[in-house]
Amino acid sequence: MSGGLLTAQDIADAEVLLGPVIRRTPVVASRILSDLTGVEVRLKCENLQRTGSFKPRGAYNRIAKLSAADRENGVVAASAGNHAQGVAWAASELGIASTVFMPTGVSLPKLVATKAYGAEITLVGQTVDEALGHAREFAARTGAVLIHPFDHADIVAGQATLGTELLGQMPNVGTIVVPTGGGGLLAGVAAAVHLHKPGVRVVGVQAEGAAAWPASLKAGHPIAAESMSTMADGIAVGLPGSVPFDHVVDLVDDIVTVSEDALSRALLLCVERAKLIVEPAGAAAVAALMTREDLMLDGPVCAILSGGNIDPLLLTHVITHGLRAAGRYLAVRVTISDRPGGLLSLLDVVKKLGASVVDVVHSRTGGQLGLEEVDVMLTVETRGPAHRQDVLDALAASGYAVTVES
Incomplete structure (x- = not known):
């Protein structure tokens, strides 16, 4: 290292060590993200790396x-x-x-x-x-x-090999978007870019609920986050490392944050449209491309999918959350008449709008119910935010008092 930053020799030495054992992960096009952002977007699939991450x-x-x-x-x-x-x-x-x-x-x-x-x-x-x-x-x-997760020069140099590998696969890349926790991957990618193609923008992405970097950069030194609450455990790091910090300050163009809803929607997009399993942290760069309109995206963009190790139970939960966040999943609580045909009338409203019923829970035991009332928890699949609102409007127009469940 020279002046606290990685040298080209540091990264070259890491490439020699890692060459025989590390996979060269693919870079794949994402038409939906390209259409959404207006620039060419590709995904660096490090979720397919050995052990499922970078x-x-x-x-x-x-x-x-x-x-x-x-x-x-x-x-x-x-x-x-x-x-x-x-x-x-x-x-x-x-x-x-x-x-x-x-x-x-x-x-x-x-x-x-x-x-x-x-x-x-x-x-x-x-x-x-x-x-x-x-x-x-x-x-x-x-x-x-x-073996620290991120705060060591050899760790950062190893992560930097992802950056040089990507530059070889996508030589025209203009912006690289990187999921960010302690900063090792972000620092490594930025170092590789600075040494081999300094005109490329590098942007880090943190989860809003575990975002120590914005305050740390403002203060000029690493500051611990006051609290952490995010599904993206892979980037839930409370204190940036000093070695990555020096690189990020000098070499990274921007760091942004994304919400839990954005992470869920990004994971859903990766599964549904790219056919790639990623964990919430691994989808952070995609989440930023989907929701951060303030990103400056120069030239073709590469979003790094940093990991794919997710519990199947969490995957099911996050996909459901993502469907709701994308307006494709609606759960409502409705009080209806307990007379014959009451439930059928409710479902008929949904049927006419073309929404698909996922689940119906019918209960007569609610504390606020009258003698001839029934509480119904209705879950339907919709085609997007506009269709979701159409269903709610139709229910209201039919005289139903609806409570939307989160």
Whole structure:
């Protein structure tokens, strides 16, 4: 590193180490995002990388550079899942013992996969930052080498190989949009771009509920987020790293945030239109392209899909959330007459509008119901926001008092 920033040699060395073991993930076109933004958009599918995310790039580069003496006591890491799998896989490939501290709420597939790659797992704390504290204590006590998720030059250099790989696949790229948590991937991509094609814009994307970067950049140094609440656990990092911070300040053009609704809609788009399974964090760049009209998109755009490790149960929940956010899923509570034909009349209104009934719950036990009233929870699938509103208007015009359920 020179002046605190990666050099071309740092990245070239990482490429040599990673070349035999890391997959060259595809870049695919996205017509729907191109139509939406008015510029060509492609997706860098790092969700198809080994272990399901970009993390093995940095983890392997860091661990492979350890001395024989450092390797004797093994390595330790803290992660909500993707870095854990990257470290466990890399350590196993290199014949080194690994221990990983994970938050107690970690998704089951990430936990199972990390164990399958050979790591010893300890569940502790509610956040990655809490788990990281325990990992540091373990390193001090046992002599294991701490493999930080993002705050080390070798980690950032490993992630930078994604940037050079992308530039080779998409040499005309004008803007790269990057999901961002602690900043390792964003810093690495920005470093690669700065060294090889400095005219390319680099934009980071954080979840609104876990956005430490805006305040940190304003202050001029890393500041911990006051709170974190997001489905995007892969980028739910409370404090940016100092090594990534220096790169981001000097090399990144912008950092924006996206809502939970935007993340859900982006994940739905990836599944439905691109036929790609991504996790909420991995869809952050797509969410920004879908909802942030203030983005400056120079030339062809590449959105990085940073990971695809998602619990199937969470995937079902997020897709449902995304359908609602996109106006394609409507749940209402309606009080109707308990006389014969009451429910049929309600459903007839929906039928005439062409909405598809998903579920009907019919209850006579509500505390506010009259003797001849029934409470109905009706869920229907609609074709979009306009059709959704048509259904609500039709129900109101038919005399029904409707409460929309979130």
